Amino acid sequence: MAKTYFDQITASPAVLAEFLASIPALETPWDEAFQRTYCAACSAENCDAENCPHQAERNSPAWFLAQEVVDSGNDPLR
Structure with missing residues (x-):
């Protein structure tokens, strides 16, 4: 089977x-x-x-x- 884009971008956490x-x-x-x-929880006033x-x-x-x-993987944003 040929390598897919999914295979390529999930080769490692760093590549992903x-x-x-x-x-x-x-x-x-x-x-x-x-x-x-x-x-x-940051108390800095100018934290850019x-x-x-x-x-x-x-980022x-x-x-x-x-x-x-x-949370068992249900919502990574909670």
């Missing part, structure tokens, strides 16, 4: 994250999860992209894909 990051989108599951995880103490996780599909599923 790179593919997801290449899709232009204003709102993504990883941004929403980041906001809930870090921004909801340059000043964020969690820069490595910001990162790889960070999102590494998060533990806490």
Whole structure:
């Protein structure tokens, strides 16, 4: 059987994250999860992209894909 695009982009978490990051989108599951995880409890007054103490996780599909599923996988945004 020939290799499919699915096979190629799911070869590893890193490859999948790179593919997801290449899709232009204003709102993504990883941004929403980041906001809930870090921004909801952040006390910084001016926490933009340059000043964020969690820069490595910001806008990162790889960070999102590494998060533990806490609701049996029913909704990754809860």
